[in-house]
Amino acid sequence: MTDKAAKTALTPATHTTPPAKFSHGVRKGNILQVAGQVGFLPAVEGRPPTVAGPTLREQTLQTFANVKAILEEGGASWDDVMMMRVYLTDVDHFAEMNEIYNTYFGEQGLKEAPAARTTVYVGLPKGLLIEIDALAVLG
Amino acid sequence: MTDKAAKTALTPATHTTPPAKFSHGVRKGNILQVAGQVGFLPAVEGRPPTVAGPTLREQTLQTFANVKAILEEGGASWDDVMMMRVYLTDVDHFAEMNEIYNTYFGEQGLKEAPAARTTVYVGLPKGLLIEIDALAVLG
Amino acid sequence: MTDKAAKTALTPATHTTPPAKFSHGVRKGNILQVAGQVGFLPAVEGRPPTVAGPTLREQTLQTFANVKAILEEGGASWDDVMMMRVYLTDVDHFAEMNEIYNTYFGEQGLKEAPAARTTVYVGLPKGLLIEIDALAVLG
Structure with a gap:
């Protein structure tokens, strides 16, 4: 990290193009921000974004995978x-x-304290049951 | 703060066990994040989480107390x-x-600028009228 | 930035007084947080906060202007x-x-990756169609 850290976009190969001028994730210095992720399957060229399935389980697990891909693209992990x-x-x-959350994070082998979390109930586009974003601070 | 700061969980004695694998608060280096807090009274062993009362005033003041307890556990304050x-x-x-907010923060003896804030209207579990989370940067 | 950074309030001249003890924006060290902004026109003494207009376009563009004013007050930019x-x-x-977002940010001449973003659907006070807040990390 230089004195003047650059902000870089994090765009995993698995991700669809964002529907607007924003990044799926950005990193600047030791701060990494993951944009709101939903349960879209890995992108396939020419196919519109496709949700992993209609159930909360399918969407939650896919959303975790999508958040994780962005963390890893930025050199970070769930820790x-x-x-x-x-x-x-x-x-x-x-x-x-x-x-689903407990099982998933139980399997991730976290070495540090689990993240803080806020859960609220909002409207989302039709068919989506969950959205997650994340703030990470690298060690 | 060492080169490789550890992320530590902040769990005040007053707090109930989180209902999932998350922390009430975490600190890493100079960044402290407080998870969404609601108006639960200090935890009593064997009793399920109990809200401070049905009114907005009771819940807001208890929520402030819960946020403050986590800040203090991490060596931070409202400032x-x-x-x-x-x-x-x-x-x-x-x-x-x-x-309620103005009266409370008027009494806290803030030495620095009050925090930024966003207020939005969402769904919360039955009986809860307010939830608050907070991001702190230590000096 | 000194060892012990102070938290300073960011209050552009264009802004109405906050309706409570919070700041429109705060900066501490290299972290800058913009409070939730809505489409209020620049403040006029003696006039209550007035929304830029009833349309999403009017409110969105005014909200961007309000966020930008706070960023600039704190020495930051969209980048x-x-x-x-x-x-x-x-x-x-x-x-x-x-x-509106794409056109606006296309015109801002960003030099770095666009920010991450989360969009959710909530309740807002009557007449308001959009609210935006922002977290910035200075270089």
């Missing part, structure tokens, strides 16, 4: 994540999301 | 907070929340 | 922005917001 914001569309999904 | 995100469930609560 | 959070009230506004 560097300070905060995750989880947006659900339905309060009744909270318990199931937590089950 | 270090850069951003607070306030989630309300009802637009009609904005004016009352601001009154 | 320093890591994350923008866009709150809309209506999923049907997404495509139009993206058009």
Whole structure:
């Protein structure tokens, strides 16, 4: 890291082109920000973004994979994540999301404290049940 | 702060166990993130999380206390907070929340500029009227 | 930046007084946080906050101007922005917001990667269609 750190875009090969002039993730110095990710499958040229499936489980696991791909593109891992914001569309999904969340992070072999988290219930585009973004600070 | 700062969990004695694999707060280097806090009373072993009361005032003041406990656990204070995100469930609560907010922060003896803030209206689990999270940068 | 950085409030002359004890923006060291901005016109003494107009376009462009004023007050520019959070009230506004967003940022002459972004759909006070906040890291 130089005195004057540059901000670089993080665009994993698995990701669809953003629908607007924003980056899936950016890193500047030791700060890495992941944009709101949803359950889109890895991009296939010529095919529009396709959600992993209709269930909360399918979408949550794919969303985790999408966040992780951006972290890794920026040289970070789940251990560097300070905060995750989880947006659900339905309060009744909270318990199931937590089950999926706990199993997933139990399997990731975290070496440091798990990230802080906020979960709120909002509107999302039709068919999407979950969106997650993340702030990471590299060691 | 060493070259390779560790991320540590901030878990005040007053807090209930998080319902999933996340931390109430984390600190890494000079960055401290407080997870979404609600108006739960200090934890009592064997009792499920209990909200401070049904009113916005009771819940807001308890939520502030919960955020503050995490800040202090991490060696920070309200003066270090850069951003607070306030989630309300009802637009009609904005004016009352601001009154409570102003009185509370008027009494905290802030030495520096008050934090930035965003307030939006979302869904929260039944019985909860407010949720707040915070990002702090230590001096 | 000294060892012990102070947190300073960023209050552009164009801005109305915040309705509560928070800052429109704060900077501490190389971190700058912009509070949630809406489409209010530049403040006129004695006049209550007035929205730029009823359309998404008017409000979005004014909101961008308001965010930019705070960035500049803190010595930053759009190039320093890591994350923008866009709150809309209506999923049907997404495509139009993206058009306005792309045109606006196409004209800003960004030298670095565009910021990450999350867009969610929430409630806002009556008459407001968009709110945006931003986190910047200075070079």
